[in-house]
Amino acid sequence: MTSTLDLALTEPESSRLHRLRHNNVTVWVTMLIASAASLVASFVLAIDALTLAEDPNAELGCNINAVISCGTVATSWQSSLLGFPNAFLGLVTEPVVITLAVAALGGVRFPRWFMLSAQVVYTVGLLFAYWLFEQAMFDIGALCPWCLLITLATTLVFFEMSYVNIRDDNLYLPRRAQAALTTFVRSNFDIMLVIAWLLVLVLAVVLKYGETLFA
Amino acid sequence: MSKQAQLQRQELRRAQQAAAAQRARRRRILTWAGALVIVGLIAAITVAVVQAAGRERTLPDVTGEVVPPQHLTPGGAIPVGAAAAPVTVEIYFDYMCPACGAFESANAGELDRLLADGVVRIELRPIAFLDEQSSGTEYSTRSANAVAVVADAAPDLVWDFHTALYGHQPTEGSDGLSDEQIAAIAADAGVPADVVDRFTDGTYRPWVASVTRDAFDSGVQGTPTVKIDGVVFEGNVYAVGPLTKAIESAAAGQ
Secondary structure, eight states: OOOHHHHHHHOGGGSHHHHHHTOHHHHHHHHHHHHHHHHHHHHHHHHHHHHHHHOTTOOOTTOOSSSBOHHHHHTSGGGGTTSSOTHHHHHHHHHHHHHHHHHHHTTOOOOHHHHHHHHHHHHHHHHHHHHHHHHIIIIIOOBOHHHHHHHHHHHHHHHHHHHHHHHTTOSOOOHHHHHHHHHHHHTTHHHHHHHHHHHHHHHHHHHHHHHHHHO | OOHHHHHHHHHHHHHHHHHHHHHHHHHHHHHHHHHHHHHHHHHHHHHHHHHHHHOOOOOOOOOSOOOOOTTOOTTSOEEESOTTOSEEEEEEEOTTOHHHHHHHHHHHHHHHHHHHTTSEEEEEEEOOOOGGGSTTSOHHHHHHHHHHHHHHHOGGGHHHHHHHHHHTOOOTTSOOOOHHHHHHHHHHTTOOHHHHTTGGGOTTHHHHHHHHHHHHHTTOOSSOEEEETTEEOOSOSSSSSHHHHHHHHHHHTO
16 A cells, blocks of 8 residues: 555655765764864964964954954954963864764764763853854954854754764653654754754844945 | 454554654655745845845935035045144045944054154045934934034044044944934034034035045945055054054155
């Protein structure tokens, strides 16, 4: 009685795109690339911070106009929230994610408590990244390209890490919640959510700064 | 196998199939809804970009006779500082423009110093192209008109009034400062009361509109536009330092 159409709908697992997306290698490689991008961005921002510490009037390569200005962002108090440049945090934490991704690609399976800790710590990092984004958008009134790259990369790492931890049942969730999340992920609603979310951010930037950026 | 058991099993299977079909249907609907949201967002971004890129500047119309204030430079700017200073810095700005506020807060102190040292003479070119950003109160025009009045009747106080206006800059899209607030700021800057009283006459509104049009006709792209001895300064105007350096090297080169 089961037709092919029914199968395709009840089992979207059969589509090639779906298989690629849920492939273990894809997941970890995405996380690897995103965390490496974050590391590079943190590195550039850390060097900028040192340059500005030496000469507060230094011209940075990414001071393009009133909106795209690393200098404006880098000299704000928010950019050294803990008393040192935020970028240092990226230099310390991103290599851990890179190591995690490489090890996983090599076949290492981390214990549940380890992955749960990684998820918790990374969630704090994500919240921090979004707080900075919000401050840059609405308080500082300037955006810096490297910071935006970090916002994007952090979102992707968080997304893939959540994916893995839901898939591998690492979050110590009640059974019902775990089942619901598994269905959510297997139905690809998570990736739609992330895409929509990133588009919302783009839309916000365009609405607020479009005139300066494109006119 | 009893006939009843067979029937029961069939029914169970049918119920399971129905449940699976319903789940599939729900998933399909949600997928379509999600796809629709994503397409909608992409469309919204495209529209916003196109709108932002194609936004026409709404320049004020010149209504009434253009009466320029007295004491302007031959080029029609409001002069500040010693006429004999070696370097001339021309600034095009709108009192509503946030980037101009950023420019002022970065450079006002340095410009004060260079003015006092007689290194620079500033030519102010207030323009009003952001009137639509003050909820209909035309703050850009009102503030530029007020500055023109001061330039006309109390030229020595123009710079102080100008910096004080930026010190109280309203946010873009707000109502702007009221006439009373502008008057109070002028009074604080030392502008005599009889001069302040002329602000609301709007004498220089046509002049403001006409210099705004002239500015864009002459190739000014936006504000702040800063020219050093007639050449547009391309450096970072939002940080303390680059402009000062450029002014000082212009002065040294003479």
